[in-house]
Amino acid sequence: MYKTLTSSDTMEETSPVYKKRKNGPVQQTLVLGDLSATLERERARKEEEKKNAAPSVPKKTKIKVQEAEFEKIFSISRLGDPVYAREMKTFYEENGILCINLENKIDKRKAVREFVTSLFREMPYRDEFMLNFKLANGKEVHVNNDEDIDDIVDVLLEKRINAVNLSRLKKCLLPHATFGAPCTPPSFHMKIENEIRQDPQLYWAVAFLLNNEWINCDFNRAIFRVPTVTEGEDFLHFDLDPRQIRSSVDSELQGKVCITACKFICVPGSNTDEFLKRFVEVYDPLYPGRKLGQAKYSLDPDRDPWGLFGKQRAYIVPAGHAVFWSPKILHGHPSFDRETPISIGFYLGFHPEVSPAERAIRRELFSTGGIPEKWPSGDRIWFFPKKFQNFPKVLQSTVIDKLTPDAHEVLVTTRTTQSGKVVPDMKPWGWKGTFEPFPFTPLGEYITGQRKWGE
Numbered sequence: 129m130y131k132t133l134t135s136s137d138t139m140e141e142t143s144p145v146y147k148k149r150k151n152g153p154v155q156q157t158l159v160l161g162d163l164s165a166t167l168e169r170e171r172a173r174k175e176e177e178k179k180n181a182a183p184s185v186p187k188k189t190k191i192k193v194q195e196a197e198f199e200k201i202f203s204i205s206r207l208g209d210p211v212y213a214r215e216m217k218t219f220y221e222e223n224g225i226l227c228i229n230l231e232n233k234i235d236k237r238k239a240v241r242e243f244v245t246s247l248f249r250e251m252p253y254r255d256e257f258m259l260n261f262k263l264a265n266g267k268e269v270h271v272n273n274d275e276d277i278d279d280i281v282d283v284l285l286e287k288r289i290n291a292v293n294l295s296r297l298k299k300c301l302l303p304h305a306t307f308g309a310p311c312t313p314p315s316f317h318m319k320i321e322n323e324i325r326q327d328p329q330l331y332w333a334v335a336f337l338l339n340n341e342w343i344n345c346d347f348n349r350a351i352f353r354v355p356t357v358t359e360g361e362d363f364l365h366f367d368l369d370p371r372q373i374r375s376s377v378d379s380e381l382q383g384k385v386c387i388t389a390c391k392f393i394c395v396p397g398s399n400t401d402e403f404l405k406r407f408v409e410v411y412d413p414l415y416p417g418r419k420l421g422q423a424k425y426s427l428d429p430d431r432d433p434w435g436l437f438g439k440q441r442a443y444i445v446p447a448g449h450a451v452f453w454s455p456k457i458l459h460g461h462p463s464f465d466r467e468t469p470i471s472i473g474f475y476l477g478f479h480p481e482v483s484p485a486e487r488a489i490r491r492e493l494f495s496t497g498g499i500p501e502k503w504p505s506g507d508r509i510w511f512f513p514k515k516f517q518n519f520p521k522v523l524q525s526t527v528i529d530k531l532t533p534d535a536h537e538v539l540v541t542t543r544t545t546q547s548g549k550v551v552p553d554m555k556p557w558g559w560k561g562t563f564e565p566f567p568f569t570p571l572g573e574y575i576t577g578q579r580k581w582g583e
């Protein structure tokens with residue numbers, strides 16, 4: 129029988145606060161000079177276009193993001209060397225993005241196995257909607273069979289999952305599949321996440337980077353992105369409103385750990401104070417009516433006088449590496465076309481020590497297996513994609529209709545919309561069995577914000 133969660137009710141599909149900054153192997157020089165002339169020309173061109181345009185549907189520009197490799201990747205085992213660590217810091221300060229090789233800290237197969245047995249096997253779905261594949265030799269494998277798990281891991285790690293298994297995987301995906309970061313309880317509590325969260329070498333590297341030993345990691349979730357499902361790369365945006373950036377933001381670091389290879393898209397140079405100042409002067413008039421302080425300040429390729437869409441780079445993060453970025457960077461999301469392998473990992477950011485209230489929440493969540501009610505940004509976390517609230521039929525077909533009879537009885541409810549209509553709704557679910565708290569080290573309790581630094 130599924131327990132329902134009490135400490136949080138819902139989750140949001142937007143990611144927590146991240147964003148990132150510039151850099152890359154291909155050094156980009158942003159053309160910041162003579163911006164007003166550029167802008168003027170752009171306005172004139174648009175005016176001309178408007179005059180000549182037939183009254184047809186405006187066409188959206190689509191730009192393919194160019195791939196790039198990091199100029200330098202830092203090895204976690206060498207970051208105890210102050211000279212090497214300083215080199216890393218300089219690289220981050222100059223580029224705003226940083227890739228660290230975690231070396232032997234991640235056993236890829238073991239980690240993916242945990243995704244299968246924890247994330248997927250914890251779903252309260254009927255057998256036909258639980259992860260299952262057909263192997264090349266014709267054998268059928270299913271997540272509920274222990275002896276099939278290694279075969280399932282093999283399929284997930286294939287360079288190109290075949291059409292039959294991709295179709296089965298899509299049928300069995302967790303809520304938030306489109307965004308690629310599920311918000312079910314195991315997503316926040318996997319062992320692999322906690323092992324890396326409390327890793328002393330990584331902690332010291334980040335503390336050095338941020339000039340602060342009293343930092344906490346964020347309490348964030350897993351990443352599982354599937355080809356042809358995850359949303360595409362034309363969502364170029366700042367996570368923070370560039371017109372209103374907090375001064376404390378430089379004390380934070382956003383990041384993710386890539387169990388399998390992934391990409392990180394950003395615009396080199398877009399996090400510097402100079403860039404942001406000029407960006408606001410030039411771009412903000414092109415985006416009238418935006419409320420100050422809005423999260424996810426996104427750009428439109430047809431309102432892009434500096435050609436920032438073309439300046440995006442998709443940095444390749446190899447398997448077993450972490451990528452970190454400044455919270456101020458203009459960034460995108462990689463598209464997942466048919467040729468893209470499944471991307472598996474988890475978010476891992478760092479920030480100054482949390483408040484006593486947040487510490488109490490974290491202690492509770494880590495001991496009970498709950499999920500947070502809000503992101504550090506203050507945005508509410510939605511257990512299911514927020515948009516399902518407006519599309520109850522989608523909630524019905526993508527989640528409710530897949531539930532086991534037991535789970536259906538416990539979890540499904542109704543609610544009345546503003547117009548007085550009664551529609552299906554759901555409670556978030558907890559764990560199938562008993563949640564086992566992770567045995568954190570004392571350092572791990574400090575890093576994860578369960579224990580106050582200095583006490």
Ligand SMILES: [Fe+2]
Pocket residue numbers: 143146147365366367459
């Ligand atoms: Fe973002």
